[in-house]
Amino acid sequence: MAKRRKFVEHGVRLGIFVLALVPFLLLAQDALTDGLGTNPIEQVTHRTGWWALTFLLLTLAVTPIRQLLGIGWLVRLRRMLGLYAFFYASLHFLTYIGLDQFFAFEFIVEDIVDRPYITVGFAAFLILVPLTVTSTKKMVRRLGGRRWNLLHKTVYVATGLGILHFMWLVKADMREPLIFAWILIGLLGYRLLAKRLRQPGVRAAQRRLKGPRGASNQAPRSVEASEAGTPS
Numbered sequence: 697m698a699k700r701r702k703f704v705e706h707g708v709r710l711g712i713f714v715l716a717l718v719p720f721l722l723l724a725q726d727a728l729t730d731g732l733g734t735n736p737i738e739q740v741t742h743r744t745g746w747w748a749l750t751f752l753l754l755t756l757a758v759t760p761i762r763q764l765l766g767i768g769w770l771v772r773l774r775r776m777l778g779l780y781a782f783f784y785a786s787l788h789f790l791t792y793i794g795l796d797q798f799f800a801f802e803f804i805v806e807d808i809v810d811r812p813y814i815t816v817g818f819a820a821f822l823i824l825v826p827l828t829v830t831s832t833k834k835m836v837r838r839l840g841g842r843r844w845n846l847l848h849k850t851v852y853v854a855t856g857l858g859i860l861h862f863m864w865l866v867k868a869d870m871r872e873p874l875i876f877a878w879i880l881i882g883l884l885g886y887r888l889l890a891k892r893l894r895q896p897g898v899r900a901a902q903r904r905l906k907g908p909r910g911a912s913n914q915a916p917r918s919v920e921a922s923e924a925g926t927p928s
């Protein structure tokens with residue numbers, strides 16, 4: 697039974713790894729075959745940004761899905777999905793500074809300062825950098841579970857800023873950014889509700905851990921810190 701579960705886990709992880717590469721491969725194919733239309737830079741910018749937001753939301757959805765379905769090993773998908781989110785966000789950012797602005801950093805800085813949708817998009821990307829750097833188990837141990845969790849909760853801020861960036865960019869057709877926004881609100885709502893429902897259980901566990909004199913030699917282990925990878 698354990699071997700079968702391990703086989704299924706590895707199969708799912710490999711499948712998701714390959715599927716997550718498909719948008720990039722399709723983008724590369726379109727670039728090589730003149731399939732990006734009359735404004736290829738806009739196409740690349742839109743598609744990489746769209747997939748960055750999609751993978752951010754998928755990363756945040758792992759914990760609710762794991763808890764609702766009771767499939768513990770799904771947590772191991774978080775780091776991979778988070779890294780793919782950063783990969784597509786990096787492509788999005790590099791498209792802007794390389795293909796759109798031709799590395800004219802004086803104009804890039806001016807854009808970041810003067811154009812709000814670029815300001816929030818750049819802020820979202822900056823938040824993702826330390827989250828990616830600290831996504832390993834080694835960094836969890838180095839930072840400690842509490843600090844690691846606090847840092848990685850900023851992924852919600854990054855995702856919210858990314859969605860705001862999308863909204864301000866499209867201006868007229870708000871359907872896609874609003875779908876992203878409602879998904880994020882739903883994930884946040886689930887997290888807050890789950891935390892509220894979990895509090896009585898946590899307090900009961902803490903009382904059990906305490907000795908008869910109210911002292912405890914062992915602190916409750918942080919579940920999210922033990923699930924090293926990317927933000928929950």
